[in-house]
Amino acid sequence: MSVATLDEGPLRGPSFFLDRAALRALALAHRDGYGTARPHPHVVIDGFLGTPLATGLADIFPGATEASWKRRDHPEQAARLGQLQRKAFEDVPGPLRHLLSEFSGMAFIDFLETLTGVQGLIPDPHFRGAGLHLTLRGGHLALHADFNRDRFRALTRRLTVLYYLNPGWEQAWGGDLELWSSDLSRCETRIAPLLDRLVVMAHGDDHWHGHPTALACPEGRGRAAVAAYFFTAETSPDAPEPHSAIWVTPRS
Template sequence: MMLNWTSFESKIPYLRDQFAQERPFRHVAIDDILLPDAARRAEAGFATALRHKQHSAPKSHRDVLLKTGTPNLKVMTPDQVAIFTEIHSNRFVRFLEGVTGISPVFADPELRGGGLHSSWRGAYLNVHTDFNFHPTEDTHRRLNLIIYLNEEWHEEWGGALELWNADVTRCEASFLPKFNRAVLFETSEISFHGHPVPLTCPEGVTRKSLAVYYYSYWPDGIERRAKTNYVLTPEQKAALRADVLSAIAQGAKTFEEASEMAPRWQPAHVRRMFAEVARVAS
């Protein structure tokens, strides 16, 4: 047994109330979700499971940096596989239905987009909403469950999971990636979340987590979205505006030129900001 069943199953009424009332969208934190020794063994297994991954490998976009992971159960340690087996079990799915009121809930043994995640010093994950359907089952993504496995983590290193309001003007809730803490939240078109500030943990220390997503039947009125929708926070927009204005001052005449001069930003963000600056100047 890997999950601390006695601890969290006894709290379903409390967790249900917390989940229903939290803002900016429904969520709840569940501390000590795993048995302590199981959590420690799972954390220790990251080095083995991700030994062939290069965290510094170039990414196809710039909304995520210095993050790696795997959904492949075949490379994970037996303890990690056992955890995923239990959180995909019918018993745990019934627990989720009891807490969230969503029924039916379907687990995803394929771990599409989930699995083990590890982020290094300097890493960030921009605020976003996730893809909203399962590519093979055609079911609607409804819940994210993230379990953090960082036995030593200091607040000054950053890395808190941030939950933002619908227009991404303010962060309304945040959770440090505390050891053996799970955060469960409802996914929707406005469930903006991420950790957009680069980590300042020491070299060699990583922010580790297990991520699992759950699905339900497809509702009316929701369009399928296969891609993650990344957005910038107000602080990031201000920094991007400064970079675009600097590029223009140095002679950039197109957003492509500005993007080359501001390489830390995703070109799509530069294009929108370049157009906005041009409108104001005209």
């Protein structure tokens, strides 16, 4: 469990915070496995927040009619709801908004840097393309490689984080995240979207992934995920040399 809870009830307002020391220990325990995972660097961590907190977050995850979702129905992706950031997550319950903030905070970024070895990670507070996702029965996400740049900030995409909130998810419903080989010849890894499961994946233009088979979950259920993307800045030959504060000497 990687959180500290400040109140008796884990959902009494934004009352939980990621525990920096616990996350560092978790990162150290998984960093070797992250680097050697196939078909590209990734890690799957179960029990990330603990069942009570994860269950509470799943209970308040907005359903298909409970938020101002934007629905996507295209050949590449169907029956997929997202884009709540268009209204700054205003109709999302506070604890879920707090989780998004924690994913952008110091403790979680330190965790990611220790886990992956990528330094200088920069979160996206606007959650462009990320945030909350809900895929309904019959929905799918075709195999793809993610966008590689934040064009608004001239940053390079480095990591994808997915956190699943699906209590009682059954294997027969599908929805596994599939990671395919770089030549698209085979699926090398399947990751079920189970409650309280965190996935961290390296970005790459040949890091193919998706859940291409239509979901077979019951009507009224959906595949709920929280997504966050992380970037780094590239060095520029025009950048000034770094220096510490320049102090003005008081006149005598």
